[in-house]
Amino acid sequence: AAGVIQSPRHLIKEKRETATLKCYPIPRHDTVYWYQQGPGQDPQFLISFYEKMQSDKGSIPDRFSAQQFSDYHSELNMSSLELGDSALYFCASSHLLKPSGRWDTEAFFGQGTRLTVV
């Protein structure tokens, strides 16, 4: 079965550079979530999109932005990178409304993108 695909898997950037992470959700999933997990930390929710519109916002820095495109893939754009941005970035997807009409927030995670800022 198709899973959430993130690219690239690894990324090395210098301070003050920009980075773009991509997430391709499971087919027919309409919601995408972004998380940041620093070394030894729990994943922190950054932002989510539903049907191409921002649905929730967490602790996403102003230097970061994200969007969901018409094909439901999402991109996380990070500018003016800092050493502290080095982390594992996860994307997750879900289909919010089950065929039964019940809300379903179960999300499936990708393998993550490891960003290292040097």
Place this chain on the structure above:
Amino acid sequence: DAKTTQPPSMDCAEGRAANLPCNHSTISGNEYVYWYRQIHSQGPQYIIHGLKNNETNEMASLIITEDRKSSTLILPHATLRDTAVYYCIVRPLIVRFGAGTRLTVKP
């Protein structure tokens, strides 16, 4: 939850279409637009809901603007039995009723 704004009351002639507007400019991407009505001394009754496309069922039609900031509930041929308070709600999870619109269908 996104807030909704509705006119407090409207009148409609029997047999004519009733168009009930609702503003929900702070609606989030994961929130649907729901319409309920409450006929005197009864519990709220579900009418229709939608996300971004227009919807129609045996009771009503729902027109949602492209930016999703407002919607209109249409009762195509209002009858005296449609006299009720109509609530527009945006949600995914928690139903909170606001003041609603009292529709009075007059003969």
